Amino acid sequence: MCMQFSVIMRIFKDYKYLTDTYRNSSIAIGNFDGLHLGHREVIRRAGIFARERGVPWGVLTFEPHPRTLFNKTQTPFRLSSANNKEQNIKKMGVDFLVVINFDEEFSKVTGQQFVEEILVQSFEASYVVSGDDFAFGHKRSGNINFLHKMGKLYGFGTVGIKHIVDKDNKIISSTRIRDFIRKGDIKAARNLLGKCHEIEGEVIKGDQRGRKIGFPTANIKLGDSLNPAKGVYAVRVRISNEVGSIWHNGIANFGVRPTFNGDTPLLEVHIFDYTGDLYATSIRVTLIDYIRPEKAFNEISDLILQIKKDCVKARSILVREIT
DSSP, X not given: OOOOOOSSOEEESSGGGOOXXXXXXXXXXXXXXXXXXXXXXHHHHHHHHHHHHTOOEEEEEEESOHHHHHOTTSOOOBSSOHHHHHHHHHHTTOSEEEEEEOOHHHHTOOHHHIIIIIIIIISOOSEEEEETTOOBSGGGOBOHHHHHHHHHHHTOEEEEEOOOBOTTSOBOOHHHHHHHHHHTOHHHHHHHHTSOOEEEEEEEOOOSHHHHTTOOOEEEOOTTBOOOOSEEXXXXXXXXXXXXXXXXXXXXXXXXXXXXXXXXOEEEEXXXXXXXXXXXXXXXXXXXXXXXXXXXXXXXXXXXXXXXXXXXXXHHHHHHHOO
């Protein structure tokens, strides 16, 4: 008889807090930035074993992304925020998620310590799934072969998932997805992600220029999120409050606003038929399609005319894409 677990995913911010209910589990391990189709296969495989054996289905991931610690000067690369990653893992039906704080101290944990202290002592794992190129432990001292060896020693099953390929027989990877997004090829990125690329952030105070020309915007700094190609996009925007969440259609520009001699990259989102104040709230912006590159205009009237044309095109795209 299979055990029944809550449909509400439990989130643990430290593996040391894991409760007995979630031990003896089937675990998928990885950074899962973007949660693309390859990542989903790793998590799905752990879920199959969990349901067959009647054990909890869990995911173990790391925040911030290890690359952030080891290369503090690199350009923004994140495909998903921590919150966005959690929400997408939850949608898969996982029973619990453990998020390990990847800091200087944790980076010194050896591969053997990782297995013995976390997978064995804390999780009491029955099954561990990762990508077959997954490396862990100080100086990447652990790999899938080491994991297989330790699994035999401590009595948990292991599997390394080989790379998943797309219809062109090319490996689905976060690197390829980042390249597509940087080029503005949103549809190609979507095919590998299995969903639209999303950007989440807090709305900051802008210079109100959009409002003055009839197109008020919610402005978001991307922080460590990957910068998409500069230009205009058809978007969907999720606005949440104490009651729930509502999705709205809109248009967004990512860039430096060359018409106004700007120099700081910013995502400016104009939400169709919306009049509320979003300042200091967090919104989620889904990139549906790329419309055109960012452009400088000699006259404000020319900019206004172009925005009107962009809005017409965005509405047409959104009708086609979401119906």
